[in-house]
Amino acid sequence: xxxxxxxxxxxxxxxxxxxxxxxxxxxxxxxxxxxxxxxxxxxxxxxxxxxxxxxxxxxxxxxxxxxxxxxxxxxxxxxxxxxxxxxxxxxxxxxxxxxxxxxxxxxx
Numbered sequence: 390x391x392x393x394x395x396x397x398x399x400x401x402x403x404x405x406x407x408x409x410x411x412x413x414x415x416x417x418x419x420x421x422x423x424x425x426x427x428x429x430x431x432x433x434x435x436x437x438x439x440x441x442x443x444x445x446x447x448x449x450x451x452x453x454x455x456x457x458x459x460x461x462x463x464x465x466x467x468x469x470x471x472x473x474x475x476x477x478x479x480x481x482x483x484x485x486x487x488x489x490x491x492x493x494x495x496x497x
Contacts (some may be wrong), residue, residue, distance in 0.1 A: 407420055
């Protein structure tokens, strides 16, 4: 699939509802944007926690673009990155302290 591919589905009452909303709003409704945002919301609801982790890993490893990862994760993409970096910093601090403790014991 590419960005140029269309996703099509049948609408019934939804189409009528959009027509009514379009008539109610001055300037109308951007149906494409409405559909895109609704689709993103449903995609985010459909992914499990394990999926979210794997999607972040795929993004972090360069397997998928940031835009694609953001479709699934939204602002959580940034939050997950921050949490991972914080964890790595703590882990590195612990390793550094463990190395310092080992050096002190060896000096004794």
